[in-house]
Structures are given as C-alpha cells and as structure tokens.
Amino acid sequence: MTEPSRIPVRTQPADTPEVWAVKSRRVLGEGRLFDYLSDEVVTPSGDTMRRDFVDHTGAVGVIAVDDDEHIIVVAQYRHPVGFRLIEPPAGLLDAEGEEPLAAAKRELAEEAGLAAEHWRVLVDVLTTPGGVNESIRIYLARGLSAAEAPDGFEAEGEEAHMEVLRVPFQDLLDGILTGKLQSPSLVAGVLAYAAVRGREDMLRAPDAPWPARTQLERTRAAADPIPDAHGCTRD
Known part of the structure; x- marks a missing residue:
C-alpha cells in the first residue's frame, strides 16, 4: 500500500521519446487505409513481448470558432462504433507531401465550406496508444x-451524408461532460479550448x-533489419 504523499512529485512532466528494439514484424492484415501489424519487441531486461497494433x-x-462563440461541427456516421458522432472537421494525413496545416485548411473547406484567417495549434493527441x-x-x-471546396473534391461514403452544424461552445462542453458527445477529437479539442479561452496567445504557432510525427518514423524504422545485440530482423 502506498501513501499518496510518498509518491514522487514531478513538475513540468513530458512524454519521453523511447523506442524498444523490434526482433520481428509480421503484417497480420492489409487494409484500404491502415495495416494491422504484429511486433515481437525486446524489453530493456532482454525479454520479448508481442504487441499487435x-x-x-x-x-x-x-x-x-465563429464570432458568436459557436463551434462548427459535423455529424458523421462511424461504422465501427455504430454512432453518428458530432465531430470537428477532420481528416487523414494521407496525401503525399501535404503539410498538416495545409491538410487542416483543406478539410475545413471540404467538410464545412469555410476558410479561417487565424490558426494556432490547440492540442496534440495520441488517440489509442495501446x-x-x-x-x-x-x-x-x-x-x-x-470558402469553395478544393478543385476535384467530391464527397463520398460517410462524407456524402454529413451534416454541418453551428453549436454554442457551452452546449458542446455540457454534452461532453454529460456523456452525450464522445468523439475523441471533439472531446480533446473542446476541453483544450475551454482551458485557453481568453489566453489563446499562449498556444503554439x-x-x-x-x-509524435517525428517519433512515428523512428518506431517504423525500429522494425528495419538493423544489426543489434538482439539480432533484430524483419519478417
């Protein structure tokens, strides 16, 4: 049993980049957008563990956010969870060479028909790191x-059935805290906005x-056949 007062205090905490050696990697499944992988990972003690992801x-x-403190959201069907979720305009970084800010501007135009003059980084999230x-x-x-949608854009699939809405900030916050709104991007974004309202100059450029994007490349490289003490290979 540990007394709370005996737990070490750490001020200004930060996530620490760290990559454990990958002994082997298998592709369990290839999807339209994502792959399902299985890594045999070498722990610092020399043991191995299997992690599928x-x-x-x-x-x-x-x-x-508009001038009336309404937030623009979309109602979009999400098949894996069986909900039409209230979400912020969002999209994948699947266009070759496209910078994240350019992707965000494109998604705002495609999904909401809007452009914005002022941009800041609100929050970064690793949605399901396990x-x-x-x-x-x-x-x-x-x-x-x-704003007009980018040339060549045509809504399809779930996007063809989305609804664009303006919702008062307080209604979104209340919906999150009462469990009515569950999208991780909405929850993280609205709660972060609630924390910085009136202090938006503190946000990052x-x-x-x-x-996280830099570290992703390092973790992918960890499965390449690089000689090491554990004989890391790739299947």
Whole structure:
C-alpha cells in the first residue's frame, strides 16, 4: 500500500521519446487505409513481448470558432462504433507531401465550406496508444469566412451524408461532460479550448514541431533489419 504523499512529485512532466528494439514484424492484415501489424519487441531486461497494433496515417482536426462563440461541427456516421458522432472537421494525413496545416485548411473547406484567417495549434493527441499509432493534431481556427471546396473534391461514403452544424461552445462542453458527445477529437479539442479561452496567445504557432510525427518514423524504422545485440530482423 502506498501513501499518496510518498509518491514522487514531478513538475513540468513530458512524454519521453523511447523506442524498444523490434526482433520481428509480421503484417497480420492489409487494409484500404491502415495495416494491422504484429511486433515481437525486446524489453530493456532482454525479454520479448508481442504487441499487435494498427499502423495509422495520422490525422488533423479543426476547432473552428465563429464570432458568436459557436463551434462548427459535423455529424458523421462511424461504422465501427455504430454512432453518428458530432465531430470537428477532420481528416487523414494521407496525401503525399501535404503539410498538416495545409491538410487542416483543406478539410475545413471540404467538410464545412469555410476558410479561417487565424490558426494556432490547440492540442496534440495520441488517440489509442495501446493499440493504434494514430496521432492527431487539433487546430484552433478563427476569423471564419465562406470558402469553395478544393478543385476535384467530391464527397463520398460517410462524407456524402454529413451534416454541418453551428453549436454554442457551452452546449458542446455540457454534452461532453454529460456523456452525450464522445468523439475523441471533439472531446480533446473542446476541453483544450475551454482551458485557453481568453489566453489563446499562449498556444503554439500553426507550424510548431509535432513530436509524435517525428517519433512515428523512428518506431517504423525500429522494425528495419538493423544489426543489434538482439539480432533484430524483419519478417
């Protein structure tokens, strides 16, 4: 039994980049957008463990706030969970060479028909780190105006059936705290916005470094056939 007062105090905590050696990797399944992988991982003590996970492209989302403190959201069907979720405009980082901010601007135009004058990084989230390597960067966008969808864009699948809404900030916050709203990008974005309202200058610039994206490349490289003390190979 541990007394709370005996737990070490750490001020200014931060996630620490760390990559354990991968002895082997198998592709359990290839999907349209994501692969399902199985790694045999070597722990610091020399033991091995198997970890299965989804290799994800990453994503961006936008908390777009108008002059009346309404937030622009979409109602989108999500088949794996069986809900039409209230979410911020968002999308995958699946376009070759596209920068995250450019992707966020594109998604805002495609899904909501809007552009924004002012952009800041609101929050970065690793959505399901125990089983998916997805990272999402959520931006705060202000100074909204109408915008045309990018050339060649055509809504399909779930996007063809989305509904765009303006919702008062307080209603979204209340919905999250009462369990009526569950989208991780909405929950993270709205709660982060609640924490910085009136202090938005403290937020990071829209092109700020994104540590999770940098680390993702390192973890992918860990499965390459690099000679090491554990004889790391790739299946």
